[in-house]
Amino acid sequence: AAPAPDWSLTRLVAADTAYTASERYAADRAYWRERMADRPEPVRLVPRATAPMRRRVHDTVLLDPATVAALRARAADAGVPLSRLLLTAVAVHLHRATGERDLVLGLPVTARRDPATRDVPGMVSNLLPLRLAVRPDTTAARLLDAVATGVSDLLAHSRYRAEDLARDLGLTDGVRELVGPTVNVLPQPGVRIDGAEAEFVPHWLGPVGDLALTFGDSGGSRLRVHLDADADVCDERALAEHRRHFLAVLEALAEDPDRPVGHIELTSPEERALLLGEFGTAPRPAPGTTWPAAFAERVRLAPDAVALVCEDEELTYAELDAAANRLARLLAARGAGPEDVVAVALPRSPDLVVALLAVMKAGAAYLPLDADHPRDRIAYMLDDAGARTVVTTRELSDALPDAPGVARVLLDDPATAAARDALDPTDPAVPVPLDGAAYVIYTSGSTGRPKGV
Template sequence: MDDARPFLQPLSAAQLGIWLALEIAEDTANYNIAEYIEIHGPIDSGLFERALDQVISESQTLHLRFETGDGGLAQFIGPIPHRSLVKIDFSAAPDPRAAAESWMRSELSRPIELKRDPAFCYALLCLESDHYLWYQRYHHIIQDGYGAALIAQRLAGVYSALAEERRPEDSPFGSLGALLSADASYRVSDDFRRDQAYWTARFADRPEPVTLVEGPPAAACGIVRRTLHPPDSVLDELRSVARSAGATWPQVIIAAMAAYTHLFTASDNIILGLPVLARIGGAARRVPAMMSNVLPLRLHVRPDMTFRDLVKQAAGEARHVLRHQRYRSEALRRDLQWAGTQRRLYGPSVNIMAFDYELRFAGHPTTTHNLENGPIEDLSLFVYQRSETAGLRFEFKANAALYTDQDLTDHCARFLQVLSAMVSSPEAPVGRLDLLSPEERRQLLIDWNDTAHPVPPATVPALFEAQV
């Protein structure tokens, strides 16, 4: 026996789903996820690299290596990577920010060969002596959005401690091996069988979800995007409606998307995609890794029901989803005998990204900018709240093979009208609402400070359970 051979471990259920998707994907770069954190203040690049090296040494998911075993792709925890931080000074460029963003888009669009290439990349980009961007990119098979947030929080803490000549606190990260073992144990447990029974019963009639576009599904092929910044008062209004319905503000947004889909399609049976953490217990939530899941949330929307009643229904359904969130959507597709077909499991999706990103690097404030969350098969609404005191940012992303930029513009405006009606008149019937005229739609988009642009092909997400 070769004692030097690494101990191969099977992929988690979440990783296996990505691996199988990669086998048939036309553009594997769609499975890159990335963001950059804008640091408003000077940074000691040597100290930053030292802090990052420590964080990399602490996170076992960044040590993963892949090779093909008897049962397909397998992984092992290798040595600590010795890959230096990419440092680029763009301060002399005519437009430093544009040059930095161009570099990030290029790096993000590069397909990753898992058995050869590092599955992550970090870069520190200088715009001015007191203005930096920290870029983090991962292959989705090793990391989800929640895991990336854990890495960012730890890096800010370690860098700040070193800058203040303090000893960093002990690493909060848990064991990746324990997380993988718990995942394997779940798949042969009574909890797994109970979750399977719930999902197969809930979808025993094999419903066909409606979506906002005509025609068959299409593989993810580039993204059209529209970003909106609602007034600060919107979050207070959402919370007010949520309190009156015994719900949370994210559930109000979920209900608004269900109401909009109902009004646009005239269908009563609405199935939305709901990204979830798929992490149960404090130990699992301390491990940066790929665990997130997207499950169908099914609602029955009637024209005569009030918006508040729809919010109550959405809150109840969301609680059921979270109770059974570890059951993979890929497994449900197999249970429904939809594996290998183009049948959709859900229509539009709603992803609430309420991670705590009020980060400071040695006292310097930051702004977080999402780049890509993974493949977009249909239409997704991402809602960002980076701290308790921050306002909301809405980002609509759609599969460019199915939606044009104008399509997305129109959907954004009509959705905002539904959301506005819901918070202003929660007792009104859903079916009473007429959708916008072109003039009203244009005015609403202007009022909400829209910034829109299609993005090139490149590239899931997570939901804080306490806020769903």
């Protein structure tokens, strides 16, 4: 009888220990550090989620056999596997969707490059960055050459862990900061089970940080495209748009690999008719509305949608509306109302957005102030605009000039915060006229005194 195979995990551990102590490890590390030293922020196709993935949105399409045959023919003409052409298509889609030219795709690889790792069951796969330069005048054929070279170099250094590379580069969020969309091409040969033909179809490959495209290649005329994204930051409609545009890119690459990628037509006949017909007609009257009213309508339509993101903090439309309503009521209680001007001196933060919206909800116009400006300039602006209230913080308040008759609302003052939080979060329903001022902005004053407009 044949000896039982040695599938001990100690073989994987020993192989990894030997690799990390080898010259190959040092060479791989040096390659990746140089390749990604001036890396860009990864270009994304969907917004970055602020929390671990909980739900996914998924779409699958089986490509038309004629398209698959054309794609295989293009890859064969170029002397590369079909997977390289599919990677090229993803890079084109990313470039056309964002306009960016320095792209980093995430490429899952097996990283099994020696006998010990090749036949022992265990998770040794790796996710590595494929960095590509794409311009509008780059042809698909030229980009395909770059992809083929890039993948060849990547595979030659594929044992160096992406986690280690992210740590080398000082990426606090790990691999998620290293790559954008991920691309996985999975061979799916047909099998027979008890005489019946079967097909392997990837159902779920795990959490994704951006749009993930998985290709199931069954050979011949069968090729499936699977698209997955985090449902918290990408809905079914957005995913369907990515699918439609990506399929248009595949069709274009199958038809003419020498076409510049910037010339690929992504607009559908329906979209073109909408742009040239309805949107391209003469201007039509639109119902007049104020900014607070337009915002209120958005809150009504999508209260739970994310309206504001600042670092790790986010507010839905309903939360932003409630916060602005409370502050608007506080401002009204302190004398602000229609035809008044309320100055706002706050850092870029959610509080700034809340304050600007609250001032308009109170019927007043906001006057943005930069606390770094000279005191005499700020004093002039307050006096010239007739501002009677300044919304600010205790720290920035010290940098503002004393202005007679101008009250200060310090958002981080405990008493102010308590008074605000105790107020009704519903809309204050202050009448806001269409011809009322929404804001007052001052010129630089380089040719004289600043002028408010």
